[in-house]
Amino acid sequence: MTAAAGQAVMVGLGSARNLPVVRIAAQEAAAHGRSLHLVHAFDWAAAFAADTVAAPRDEAEDLIARANDLARDVEPELTVTGEIVEGPRVPVLLRRSERAFLLAVGDGGMATCADCVPADAPAVQLAARASCPVLVVRREPPPQGPVLVGVDGSPSSNRALEWALECAGRRNARLLALRVTEQDEDDDEVKRQLTEVVGRYAGRHPEVPTECHTIRGDPGGVLVEQSRSAQVAMVAARGDEPGRGMLGAVAQSLLYHAPSPVIVVRGMTDTAAQGA
Numbered sequence: 001m002t003a004a005a006g007q008a009v010m011v012g013l014g015s016a017r018n019l020p021v022v023r024i025a026a027q028e029a030a031a032h033g034r035s036l037h038l039v040h041a042f043d044w045a046a047a048f049a050a051d052t053v054a055a056p057r058d059e060a061e062d063l064i065a066r067a068n069d070l071a072r073d074v075e076p077e078l079t080v081t082g083e084i085v086e087g088p089r090v091p092v093l094l095r096r097s098e099r100a101f102l103l104a105v106g107d108g109g110m111a112t113c114a115d116c117v118p119a120d121a122p123a124v125q126l127a128a129r130a131s132c133p134v135l136v137v138r139r140e141p142p143p144q145g146p147v148l149v150g151v152d153g154s155p156s157s158n159r160a161l162e163w164a165l166e167c168a169g170r171r172n173a174r175l176l177a178l179r180v181t182e183q184d185e186d187d188d189e190v191k192r193q194l195t196e197v198v199g200r201y202a203g204r205h206p207e208v209p210t211e212c213h214t215i216r217g218d219p220g221g222v223l224v225e226q227s228r229s230a231q232v233a234m235v236a237a238r239g240d241e242p243g244r245g246m247l248g249a250v251a252q253s254l255l256y257h258a259p260s261p262v263i264v265v266r267g268m269t270d271t272a273a274q275g276a
Contacts, residue, residue: 100132
């Protein structure tokens, strides 16, 4: 997994409801030795619909200032920058993601009311189209459980595994690698394959305790259930699903239903696993 050294963790700020995202993003930036960059997309159409044009701009500047103060309270040594960019939120964040290490956004209420959130919700669009990994933060804080990653043997899931191992190491957490099997698969052989691939990538992170489990069932449903005790769940944007679009069924299930924060891993360059 490679990313440019100067790339920042970026936060998409829509409103004050996104301030909890800043707290988690600041911790993530500090853990990875990255700076934090706050971005608010300013909508002129909404500004002209307000009582005064100046009020929405003032509110945007106040939001950036509050987020900056919060990030520094969480991580006093963190370098924090911010900007207000004119344009619709999703296109603005997609452009900025081209030079970001990680994009953090709120979930728009998906975890508590998935049926209320449209398929074109900003978090879904960004997870499907961003040029970097996307962290979708929930409104409720997660438990201090393991870092969960879904592995299906595809190259993209191996990149998610690599990212998960690095994150687990920086969080001082254990890694739970999960492979969901189908009825016609040999569980023992699948467990052997999972253990082997985790062992190859874990060679760079000997400090991370790892667990490998195989469970028979629906991949999305199994991962959502396992995420209830995880501090974060990680999945490739699209794993072993060549017929899917930009966001696979498993990633969609986690985005809409997992109670934990979810990192959709995309836009990363794979690196050779140790011993591969």
